[in-house]
Amino acid sequence: MREPVAPERSAGRIAVAMSGGVDSSVAALILHRQGESLVGLSLQLHDASGGESGRAGRCCSPRDFLDARLVAERVGFPFYVLNMEREFRRSVIDDFVREYREGRTPIPCAHCNTQVKFKDLLLRATTLGCQRLATGHYARLAWDPVAGRTRLMRARDREKDQSYFLFGLTPFQMDRALFPVGDLTKAAVRELAREAQLGVAEKPESMDLCFLPEGDPGGFLDRELAGEGPGEGEIVDGSGKVLGRHRGVHRYTVGQRRGLGIPGSDALYVLEIRAGEKRIVVGTREDQLRGGCHVPAPNWIGIDPVTKPVDALIQIRHRHPPAEGTLLPDARGGVAVRFREAQCAVAPGQAAVFYRDDLLLGGGFIHSAH
Amino acid sequence: MSEVYLDYNASAPVRPGVRDVVVRALEDRYGNPSSIHRPGHRAKVLLESARASVAELLGAQAEEIVFTSGGTESNNLALFGTMLPHLSGHLIVTAVEHSSVLQPADEMERRGFRVSRAAPDQDGWVSPGAILSQVAGDTRLVSVMHSNHEVGTLQEVSAVAAGLRGGGALLHCDAVQSAGKVPLDVTTLGADLLSLSAHKLGAPAGVGALWIRRGVRLSPLIRGGSQETNRRAGTQALALIAGFGEAARLARQELTEEATRLLELRTRLEENLAAVFPQVRIHGRSRPRLPGTTHFALPGLRGEDLVTALDLEGVAVSTGSACTAGTVRPSHVLQAMGCTPEEVECSLRVSLGYKSQPEDLVRLLTALRQIASRMVPLAVGGD
Numbered sequence: 001m002r003e004p005v006a007p008e009r010s011a012g013r014i015a016v017a018m019s020g021g022v023d024s025s026v027a028a029l030i031l032h033r034q035g036e037s038l039v040g041l042s043l044q045l046h047d048a049s050g051g052e053s054g055r056a057g058r059c060c061s062p063r064d065f066l067d068a069r070l071v072a073e074r075v076g077f078p079f080y081v082l083n084m085e086r087e088f089r090r091s092v093i094d095d096f097v098r099e100y101r102e103g104r105t106p107i108p109c110a111h112c113n114t115q116v117k118f119k120d121l122l123l124r125a126t127t128l129g130c131q132r133l134a135t136g137h138y139a140r141l142a143w144d145p146v147a148g149r150t151r152l153m154r155a156r157d158r159e160k161d162q163s164y165f166l167f168g169l170t171p172f173q174m175d176r177a178l179f180p181v182g183d184l185t186k187a188a189v190r191e192l193a194r195e196a197q198l199g200v201a202e203k204p205e206s207m208d209l210c211f212l213p214e215g216d217p218g219g220f221l222d223r224e225l226a227g228e229g230p231g232e233g234e235i236v237d238g239s240g241k242v243l244g245r246h247r248g249v250h251r252y253t254v255g256q257r258r259g260l261g262i263p264g265s266d267a268l269y270v271l272e273i274r275a276g277e278k279r280i281v282v283g284t285r286e287d288q289l290r291g292g293c294h295v296p297a298p299n300w301i302g303i304d305p306v307t308k309p310v311d312a313l314i315q316i317r318h319r320h321p322p323a324e325g326t327l328l329p330d331a332r333g334g335v336a337v338r339f340r341e342a343q344c345a346v347a348p349g350q351a352a353v354f355y356r357d358d359l360l361l362g363g364g365f366i367h368s369a370h
Numbered sequence: 371m372s373e374v375y376l377d378y379n380a381s382a383p384v385r386p387g388v389r390d391v392v393v394r395a396l397e398d399r400y401g402n403p404s405s406i407h408r409p410g411h412r413a414k415v416l417l418e419s420a421r422a423s424v425a426e427l428l429g430a431q432a433e434e435i436v437f438t439s440g441g442t443e444s445n446n447l448a449l450f451g452t453m454l455p456h457l458s459g460h461l462i463v464t465a466v467e468h469s470s471v472l473q474p475a476d477e478m479e480r481r482g483f484r485v486s487r488a489a490p491d492q493d494g495w496v497s498p499g500a501i502l503s504q505v506a507g508d509t510r511l512v513s514v515m516h517s518n519h520e521v522g523t524l525q526e527v528s529a530v531a532a533g534l535r536g537g538g539a540l541l542h543c544d545a546v547q548s549a550g551k552v553p554l555d556v557t558t559l560g561a562d563l564l565s566l567s568a569h570k571l572g573a574p575a576g577v578g579a580l581w582i583r584r585g586v587r588l589s590p591l592i593r594g595g596s597q598e599t600n601r602r603a604g605t606q607a608l609a610l611i612a613g614f615g616e617a618a619r620l621a622r623q624e625l626t627e628e629a630t631r632l633l634e635l636r637t638r639l640e641e642n643l644a645a646v647f648p649q650v651r652i653h654g655r656s657r658p659r660l661p662g663t664t665h666f667a668l669p670g671l672r673g674e675d676l677v678t679a680l681d682l683e684g685v686a687v688s689t690g691s692a693c694t695a696g697t698v699r700p701s702h703v704l705q706a707m708g709c710t711p712e713e714v715e716c717s718l719r720v721s722l723g724y725k726s727q728p729e730d731l732v733r734l735l736t737a738l739r740q741i742a743s744r745m746v747p748l749a750v751g752g753d
Contacts, residue, residue, distance in 0.1 A: 013682075039682065080678045083699075105393055127745045162385040 012094065013037045013179065015125035017117055018079070020064030020234070023136030023181050025071040025188045030074050031134055032179040034185040040079035041083045041130050043121065045088040045112075047209045067200050074198060082124060084116060091115035093211065097224045098218065100250040101201055103273030104349025107318075107365075112169035113137075118354055122176060134178035138186075139163040140358075141179060150174040151302055154358040155187040164318055167353045167363030168299050174273045186345040234277030235262060238271070238287060249275045250294040252276065254369075255288065255345025270346070289342035290369040292325070295352050296334040298364035302356070314339065314363055316346055327354060334366070371684045374730045378570070378723030379519055379547060380688055384613070385572035385724065391616040392574060394552050402605055406595065413608055420615025427618040428564065429555040430581050436598045437611050441546040441567030442470040444590075445513075447580050447602070448542040448563045449474040451588035452511050453483060459510040460484040464496040464525070464541075465706040471513050471544055472702070484508070493654040494523035494707050495530040502533040509539040514563075516548035520690035520703045520719060521654040522663030524552065530531060531560025540586060546570055546578075549619030551660050552629060562586050568614035572724060577610035593648035624724075632662035632722050639720065639731045640664055646739055651713065653704065662722035665690055667713040670747055671719075676718055677737070684735040685730075691718035 016028040020038045031038055032281075042065050063270065065081050072296075092108045092115070099106035122133045138155035139162055147172055155161040181189050207214040225231065231248030236305030244262040246252065251259075256270045260282060268286045272281040293316070304331045311321035314337055321339035325339040337352055346369035353363030375383060378747045384392075385704060403411025403417045425432040449471065453461055463475045466488045472487075479485045486504040490496045501512060511572065512534060527543050534541055543561040545554055550571045556564060562583045571574035582588055588601060595603035621628075643650050644665060649665040651695045664675065668676070673689040680687055691701040704714045 008528075078682060082678070083674060124672075124675055127672075127741060129678050129744065183597070 007037050012132070013039055013128065013130045014134055015039050015041055015120060015128060015130040016077075017136075018042050018068035019136065019206075020067035020200065020203075021136065021206065022193050022198070022203050023138070023186075023189060025068070025136070025198050025200050026184075027134050027178075027180040028077065029192060029198065030070065030073055031178065033078060038075075038077040038134075039125070040068060040077055041121065041125070041132055042079070042081045042115070043088075044081055044083045044085060044095070045116070046085060050069040052293065056138060056158050059238045067203065068144040070201060071198050075196070081136045082121070086122060087116050087120040088112070088211075093224075095222060096217075097250075099349045100165070100221050101225060101228075101275065103249045103252075103275035104153070105253040106349050107351055108211075109170055109347065110166045110351060113165055114170075116171070117171040118169060118177060132176045132178055134180055136181055137162045137166065138177045138182055139166055139179045140182035141174060141177060143287045152360040153182075154360070155179075155182045160186050163360050164315055164353050164363075167351055167360060169301060170299075171301065174301065176358070193237045206335045218251045222248070225250060231278065233280070235260065235280045235282055238281065238283050243268075243282065249273050249278060249280065252346035254278055273306070288344050290339075290344075291342045292338040292348040293346050293352055293369045294334065294336055294367045295315065296332070296367050298333075298335050298354075300362035302361040305329070305362075306334070310361075312356060315353045316343060316366065317350050317356065322355060374685045374733045376722060376730060376734060377686050377688045378523075378726075379719065379721035381569050381571040381575060382723045383725060384574055385617060385620060386494070387615045387620060388573050389414075389617045391499055391615040392609045394436075395605040395612040395714070399608055399612070403608060404595075404605070406478045413456035414568050416605055416612050417606055417608055420618075423615035423619045423622075424564040424566065427549060427554065427622045428566075429557050431584065433599065434556075434581050436580045436582060437606055437614075438578045438602055439576060439607075440569070441468075441544070441565050442499055442578075444565035444567070444578045445470040445544055446544075447588070447591050448565060449478070449511065449513060450591055452542070452563070452586075452602075453478055453716045455587075456590045458482060458484075458508070460486065460508045462486045462488060462509060462512040464488045464490065464501065464503055464514055466494055466496065466518050466521075466523075466703045467513060467515050468519055468544060468546070469702075471515070475513075490523075490707055492708050493657040494518050494521040494703060495654070495657045496525055498533055500525050501530050505534065505537060505539060507538075509537070511538050511540050511542060513542040513544065513573075516543050516554070516652065517552070517660045517663075518654075518703060519547045520701055521707070522547070522650050522660035522687055522721075523654040524548070524660065526659045528558065544642045545727050547568055547663075548619070549661060550625065551662065553625065556581060568610065568617060571614070573613040573617035574610050577607055577614050579614070595634060602701055603741045607725045609610075621627065628724065629661045634666050634725065635722055635726060635728065636662055636729060638728070639734070640666075640734055642731070646735060647742070651718070653709070662726070663719070664721075665719040667709070667717045668742070669712055669716055671716050671742055673715060673717045675745065676741060679741040680734070680737055683733075683741070685734050685737050687734070688719045688721070690717060712751040 014036050016038055079193050090112045096106045096108045138160040140153040142151050146153050154163050209300050212220050234242050235244040235246050236242050242337045250331045252270050254270050268282045271283045271288050308329045312327050315322040323343050328336040348366050350366050351363050352366050354361040399413045399416050401413040403414040421435050422432045425435050475485045488496050488501045514525050514527050514530050531541050540562040542563040544565045546567040549566050564581040590601050592603050624628040647668055649669050653665045700714050
């Protein structure tokens with residue numbers, strides 16, 4: 001952007017991944033105003049046409065494709081819908097189902113970014129003569145001429161920052177990525193859209209996962225896992241005492257409080273999911289505090305892999321206020337994270353992402369909490 | 371950069387002569403053809419002259435032509451109109467029909483009718499025997515397309531008709547892709563119903579026709595008026611119909627010459643394709659096909675990406691199977707032909723028409739070669 005750029009950031013068309021929302025629309029608008037030649041691409045990730053039960057208003061609905069198409073027409077660049085259902089199924093849905101079945105809490109958006117968008121789509125974009133891919137993510141990229149590499153930073157609008165979902169990018173991918181709205185506040189993005197008279201200027205945000213229009217993974221997972229036999233099991237406390245029954249481990253996540261179905265369970269949280277035993281362990285808010293977690297295979301993008309203890313800010317889920325702590329490298333390339341203050345709901349399957357100030361150092365999936 | 375349009379099987383550009391006729395009709399023929407007054411009379415005269423032109427393209431009688439909103443409605447009318455008056459019975463279709471035949475067939479199956487779907491060979495050709503062997507005592511209708519919209523393979527409709535003769539079943543033929551491209555003569559074809567679409571001929575979309583052999587009984591889908599001899603209610607789209615008539619007239623006039631010209635163009639294209647891409651596989655190549663249609667697989671190169679990349683170079687082609695959202699579904703035609711998943715995914719359809727010139731094919735080949743050089747071969751079915 002305004003910084004000196006990596007060598008790959010040369011001329012040529014730019015592909016813009018367009019969800020039909022205001023952020024990716026304005027990302028395209030900004031690049032167009034910078035004189036770039038664009039190709040807008042919306043991704044058909046799952047069958048949202050839904051026949052007669054058409055689900056409107058989420059990413060991948062015909063309405064969203066039309067919104068993106070109208071932005072492309074208004075701004076003035078070609079636009080296509082690419083079918084990526086197979087890629088999405090392989091990289092996102094299958095993992096999502098597997099993780100829940102095994103008692104973990106997956107982050108589908110992270111896989112969608114690193115696999116579907118910045119791997120599969122980037123590859124397909126090269127066919128269209130595009131070496132670079134822009135998205136509407138709130139994150140910033142900065143070329144570090146001293147280190148000779150591109151760095152990933154939090155967005156200027158901290159409320160909207162999505163760098164957490166991008167920790168898995170590789171240097172190759174970062175050199176080809178563009179996040180044009182990362183320097184703007186959401187309000188400024190909407191203002192730009194309004195000025196340019198884009199129909200999506202006031203479009204509400206989609207908060208749910210795009211493939212779960214009901215917002216609830218339970219029903220989706222029930223369908224996906226139908227045929228695997230009954231998944232019910234026991235709900236126990238820390239001492240092993242049976243407090244109730246549950247409807248399948250895939251219906252629970254660590255840190256969850258509601259829907260446990262135990263009388264007077266308001267103050268109980270899911271502490272641990274033992275998928276092998278079909279057992280859910282619950283406890284009080286205090287019981288769920290964890291001093292650290294194990295990240296076996298972190299991806300280092302801001303610094304070289306750590307070889308000695310390093311202090312960092314650690315974020316363990318999307319909306320988590322980063323916690324201070326130390327990263328302790330182990331002998332197998334993994335990291336033991338030690339929080340300065342114990343944290344709630346440290347959920348295996350989620351990512352622990354490490355920052356120094358705004359700089360994203362690296363991150364990886366949490367294997368276990370302790 | 372001029373645009374090269376090579377997707378005539380999807381829709382043909384409106385012919386200039388047709389455009390003039392449509393505009394004149396919009397300006398001068400404002401009456402309702404069913405009205406008594408002179409404006410109505412003038413409209414009626416234009417309507418009937420268009421009907422005569424369409425009939426002539428088929429060797430049919432004008433009163434056997436029912437105007438519809440297009441090929442899809444014609445196919446729906448043919449299937450539902452002949453089957454639904456019966457409470458039960460058997461319908462035979464081929465597995466490579468257009469979805470406007472297959473989906474009505476699916477619906478009838480849900481409503482309790484029996485449906486058989488005759489499979490094609492690897493060229494998309496359905497042997498008459500494969501159809502006739504399914505005929506039973508309660509078979510009421512057989513629907514066989516004249517030529518396939520994706521691959522272009524011509525079916526042996528007359529042979530099917532000969533085999534059905536004397537039995538109780540009617541024969542419907544979806545001739546949407548054949549009309550104006552190959553000779554059609556209902557007096558020798560042996561079918562009882564035949565569907566046409568105007569926009570494949572260079573008239574505007576939104577109008578089509580169903581030819582219904584005199585004496586064939588059919589229940590209307592759309593009721594509420596006596597238009598089209600009680601078989602399709604609703605005020606006729608006169609300007610569109612006038613354009614349809616003119617397109618049919620032009621098509622009939624130029625048919626022989628144009629078929630030869632397009633066949634030559636296509637032959638040259640297929641030869642050049644094979645020279646540039648030795649791995650190319652041309653679908654249906656060992657059967658008679660429509661002259662201007664070629665559908666081929668370039669293994670390793672995803673068809674959807676080729677279409678998109680070609681469009682950025684100003685060349686409009688198709689994967690063959692269109693989809694509502696502008697995205698691609700695997701072609702049921704290629705699947706029925708037994709193509710591998712890779713061939714299905716890596717296929718491209720080029721369909722030529724009245725404007726197509728040798729330069730267009732040079733543009734296509736140049737762009738294809740350039741795009742293929744930067745494409746990363748596709749790994750189908752996992753990595």
